[in-house]
Amino acid sequence: MLESSRTRRRGGLLIAGMCVVGLLVASCGIADPDVAATFEGEDIPASTVDALASDEAFAALIGFQVSDTGAVLNGSTARSVLDFLLQGEALASVADEQGLAVEPDEALLSQTIDGLRGQGYTFTMDDLSDQARDVLARLVVADQAVASAGSSFGEPTEDDLRFAYDSTAESGRWERTCLDMVGGPPEVAQDASSALDGGSEVLDLPDEVPGIQLALDSTQQCATGADLAGLPPELGAVIDDASTGSLIGPVEVTQGGQTVVVFAVVRSREELSFEDVSDELASEVAQSLLAVRIARGTEVNPRYGAGVELQLTQSQAGPTGQPVAPTLTATVGRPEAPGAPTQ
Secondary structure: OOOOOOOOOOOOOOOOOOOEEEEEEOOOOOOOOOEEEEEOOEEEEHHHHHHHHOOHHHHHHHOOOOOOOOOOOOHHHHHHHHHHHHHHHHHHHHHHHOOOOOOOOHHHHHHHHHHHHOOOOOOOHHHOOHHHHHHHHHHHHHHHHHHHHHHHOOOOOHHHHHHHHHHHHOOOOOEEEEEEEEEEOHHHHHHHHHHHHOOOOHHHHHHHOOOOEEEEOOOOOOEOHHHHHOOOHHHHHHHHHOOOOOEEEEEEEEEOOEEEEEEEEEEEEEEOOHHHHHHHHHHHHHOOHHHHHHHHHEEEOOOOOOOEEEEEEOOOEOOOOOEOOOEEEEEEOOOOOOOOOOO
16 A cells, blocks of 8 residues: 556557546535545544645655645545545455454554665654545554465456456447457558459458558457547447448547558457456456445545546556456546636
């Protein structure tokens, strides 16, 4: 929690994949002006958020821009503080679930602060406000308890998995569109069309028409709905409307300052069920359990934000070249209503 704590081939011409997908988890909000948010029924007082937002030592510790001492609280600052407090509540909840005692320990906090000072942190324990000491003295204990539990931490329930499945479905991540796609400069469109009229397949074009490059091979990789959402809108709309087996193109699009013509054929479409992806979700949610629990159990006062957003980082190759599971982070979204006190 504190900063000192601890092959499939795919063409890259058009589909690079979306690295991050933002998802808003709807919340009814909290009417009580004295409560910034609740996590699993536990209130986070607005006064705590307001006090921590102007605490310079706390701001330097967790890494946010301290709020100016004015009548209007900076919204970005308030949400950064609230994100941190929600993570602390979720961590304490998981510790409690594991039967681990979490009682504030200022001596442990002092040791932690001393260690941070050795790494360049310039404040002392005495520089922290009373609210900051209370929050952090509880958090360092929860963090240590959960870390000591080792592999017993991070066991998601089926409710956690189903929540993650439902919450991320809107992004299109469980949709699979298998298509062959190629593209090239506009001047090769006629030659490519002639080759297709003569009986060539879309995947034959890179070998038959100079300048045509492979973007997707349906036998090697299928695109998710999130992938397709990253395409130029005019191309994405044509693919959405195309029937299986029909030729798409030439479609001229501009992406990254480059104009290309695209030819494609949709080979199949499917939507993966919860049962299809439960093993994948188990690995993903296990390393993102706090984020899922925060999204599941939080309600936010509209003064501070519009519910909790899950940021999904898609699977990337790890240091060994093997893919790693996507990760989820939970953050409070910007308020939707105009004229909110936080800006």
